[in-house]
Amino acid sequence: MSYICHKIVSKRKNMKKVLIGLAAVFAGAHLFSCTQAQKSENPEREYVIVVHGGAGAMKGLENDAEKSAQYYAALDSALTIGDAILARGGEGPEAVIAVINYFEGNPLFNAGVGATCTIDGEFELDAAIMEGHDLSAGSVAGVKYIKNPINAAYAVKEKTEHVMLAGEGADQFAREHGLEMVEDNQYFATPKTMEWIEKVKKESKKNGTVGCVVLDKKGNLTAGTSTGGRFKKQWGRVGDAPVIGAGTYADNEGCAVSCTGHGEYYIRHVVAYNLSTRVKKLGQPIAEAADEIIFGELNSEEGNGGLIAVDYKGNIAMPFNSGGMHRGYLYKEKGKDTVTKAVGIGKEMKVLSE
Numbered sequence: 001m002s003y004i005c006h007k008i009v010s011k012r013k014n015m016k017k018v019l020i021g022l023a024a025v026f027a028g029a030h031l032f033s034c035t036q037a038q039k040s041e042n043p044e045r046e047y048v049i050v051v052h053g054g055a056g057a058m059k060g061l062e063n064d065a066e067k068s069a070q071y072y073a074a075l076d077s078a079l080t081i082g083d084a085i086l087a088r089g090g091e092g093p094e095a096v097i098a099v100i101n102y103f104e105g106n107p108l109f110n111a112g113v114g115a116t117c118t119i120d121g122e123f124e125l126d127a128a129i130m131e132g133h134d135l136s137a138g139s140v141a142g143v144k145y146i147k148n149p150i151n152a153a154y155a156v157k158e159k160t161e162h163v164m165l166a167g168e169g170a171d172q173f174a175r176e177h178g179l180e181m182v183e184d185n186q187y188f189a190t191p192k193t194m195e196w197i198e199k200v201k202k203e204s205k206k207n208g209t210v211g212c213v214v215l216d217k218k219g220n221l222t223a224g225t226s227t228g229g230r231f232k233k234q235w236g237r238v239g240d241a242p243v244i245g246a247g248t249y250a251d252n253e254g255c256a257v258s259c260t261g262h263g264e265y266y267i268r269h270v271v272a273y274n275l276s277t278r279v280k281k282l283g284q285p286i287a288e289a290a291d292e293i294i295f296g297e298l299n300s301e302e303g304n305g306g307l308i309a310v311d312y313k314g315n316i317a318m319p320f321n322s323g324g325m326h327r328g329y330l331y332k333e334k335g336k337d338t339v340t341k342a343v344g345i346g347k348e349m350k351v352l353s354e
Contacts, residue, residue, distance in 0.1 A: 127152065128225050
């Protein structure tokens with residue numbers, strides 16, 4: 001009798017092991033199939049570009065026909081520049097740099113000639129760029145004489161073993177590598193820029209940065225950000241824009257992100273990396289993940305601002321918890337000759353083509 005009981009118990013144990021083994025096999029097969037599906041899925045969008053020109057209060061701007069038209073036109077121009085490059089098969093970094101160069105030369109935006117000044121009346125600029133296919137990145141912080149900081153950030157990525165250069169050293173590096181410089185730091189202080197700064201003083205939650213994220217025809221993601229920083233900053237303050245993982249990040253298995261807002265909070269929450277990791281590791285939809293960060297982890301009081309992002313499938317996100325965010329997107333679907341393009345300042349997007 002004891003022998004029979006022993007055999008029954010033994011069979012039950014063996015059966016339990018078999019069931020556990022089968023469960024593990026099925027779980028592993030399911031995980032593998034999901035992973036394979038995620039990797040092999042062909043996106044419907046051939047290429048995508050998303051841009052931003054900063055977030056902030058922007059009260060009434062959307063209803064000011066003349067002023068809003070200037071921003072809409074500038075965002076449209078930025079998207080058109082990127083589209084021309086991506087359409088001919090240009091790669092992400094080329095498009096991102098060209099778009100941000102445009103923003104850096106437009107005094108409407110807080111980057112390059114539109115930069116806000118420090119408490120000492122000087123201009124200290126930051127920029128970063130990252131490629132998702134190899135996680136290579138470069139950035140500069142607190143530079144005073146580099147005409148286009150995004151170009152210097154790319155040079156750091158391509159020509160050094162470092163990720164970030166700052167201050168005088170970054171300016172010296174750029175000069176030695178033949179990048180375009182300005183002789184006088186006040187080059188960035190155009191009359192229009194200073195007039196804009198005076199208006200910014202009245203909008204305490206105005207945050208300025210420009211950014212661009214791209215999915216190119218090869219399926220690679222690139223992110224870039226450039227800024228003049230916060231108005232009246234001091235002591236060499238550096239925000240999130242040049243900090244890889246905070247204000248700028250790209251990973252082909254996740255997404256490309258560029259942030260704009262109160263940088264200290266974006267650094268603390270590692271916002272750009274946070275979003276990409278949610279997409280990559282949790283499989284969370286990019287728009288859902290971005291909303292959770294901007295409206296959950298951050299808010300209009302602690303983390304006022306927004307972000308733009310695109311994932312490896314071409315899905316985009318552009319949430320903001322501030323009064324507005326200058327933004328736009330353009331994408332081309334496979335098999336179509338036309339592109340879909342829209343720009344916005346407040347909640348509503350203005351469709352330019354589809």
